[in-house]
Amino acid sequence: MMILRQACLAAAGLVATAAVLHASDPVGVYSRIDKVVMEPDERAPQRLQVWGVFSIADRRNADAYLPARAGYLYFTLPDDGRMARAEWSDLKSIAGTPQIVAFGSRWGPLPTVRRSGDAPAPPDPYAVNVGLTKINGRTHYGPVRSVLEFHP
16 A cells, blocks of 8 residues: 555656646747748748747746847748748738737747848748747736837
């Protein structure tokens, strides 16, 4: 009976630990997209410029995001281009709207927010994660609030 009790306690501890480990937000970028530029063209893009306001995951803290910044992200197509191109098309479709979106992966390559005068080179690899997510509500959440309240 004692061994069964210890096994149950150990299992409960593992479940609790797993819940804590997965409590961190996996999203790499929260943003409001103003404009999307596909290079060399929209039919077969290899690179992508995403202009807007961005709150990027903080590599030093799995529960934090950097303050929102305006500028652009510059991406190159990853090896699995099919999924990335679908997300790029989704980003283009919401550009110019007030819609806040989440994309990318906190655990993948994180993009650099470039200022409007910065040259678009070299591009960052685009991280495919769980797709593009429209944020409706949750305006109290730190990175979403940071993007919503950003004023240049």
